[in-house]
Amino acid sequence: MNTKKTRNIALALVLGIALVLTIIFAGAAAGGKRLDSAAKPASSAAEEQAPELQLERRIAGDPMALGAVDAPVVMIEYSDYRCPFCGAYARKTQPEIIKKYVDTGQLRIEWRDLPVFGESSVAAAVAVRAAGEQGLFWQFNEAVYAAAPEKGKADLSEPELLKFAQEVGVPDMAKFTADTKSPELRALVNSDLAEGTSLGLNSTPTFVINNQSIPGAQPLDIFVQVIDEALAKAK
Incomplete structure (x- = not known):
């Protein structure tokens, strides 16, 4: 040779x-990453046995949650109402997850606001919470995402938000309008944003199951795999 x-x-x-x-x-x-282990140096065996982050709230009657409060698994969704990928997930994937896991008592979904696209995103998050004050959080949430563009950010101006409120049948529009200016609701939105930022989340949507993150509007199969693994561990 x-x-x-x-x-x-x-x-x-x-x-x-x-x-x-x-x-x-x-x-x-x-793949997703462990939120409690990312960017950490090697640790001792004792440190590795430390309790994981407890992001689940499991608040009874929480208007921003779907599913039984004692469901074996909780999936936390960090989203922005102006995010086209969040809209794609809400329209295509979430209904299947609800049918397969939430309606059967296996999964609880907890919403977190992560308004990464500026003041318009914050105002939209406050408006959806204002609808939630009258028991219509998820109806308003779904209406916003149903009308969202496939590409580009949604135009969620104040007149648009008022139209959504009317569309979903908010009973007290005067209260709704006042609540969209509520410092308390804005503080709750900012608190969610601070939580997500502290976890290193800077894009939407991001989902967390047992501190395992799923970034982006992934195919249903990805969610099924992670949820089924969490259910197996919960038994």
């Missing part, structure tokens, strides 16, 4: 190994 041919074979082997390593690292990066 001549020297040139030997060099060619060696180069091909090096390139092949590099390609395999690239695929492995890319696959690891694509």
Whole structure:
């Protein structure tokens, strides 16, 4: 075998190994991450046994939650009403998750506001909470996402938000309008935003199940896999 041919074979082997390593690292990066272990140095065995983050609220009668308060698994959704990917999830994937897991008592979904697109997103989050003050949080939530564009950010101006309130049948429009200016509701939105930011979340939607994050509007199969694993651990 001549020297040139030997060099060619060696180069091909090096390139092949590099390609395999690239695929492995890319696959690891694509999956969700543990929120309680990201960016931490190696720890002792005692530290590894420390309790995980407790993000679940499980508040009875919470208007921003779907499903039984004692469901074995809780999925927390961090979303922005102007986010087109959040809209895609709400229209296509969430109904299937509700039918398969929430309606059967296996899963509870808890909403968190993560308004990453500025003041309009904050105002929209406050408005949906204002509808929630009259028992129509999820109806308003669904109406906003049903009308959201496939691409680009939704125009959620004050007149648009008032139209959604009328569409879902908010009974006391005067109260709704006043509540959209409520400092208390705005503070709750900002508190959710601070929680998400403290976890390193900066894009929407992001879902958290047992402190395992699912970034983006993933296919239903991804949610099924993570939820089923959580249910198996809960038994």
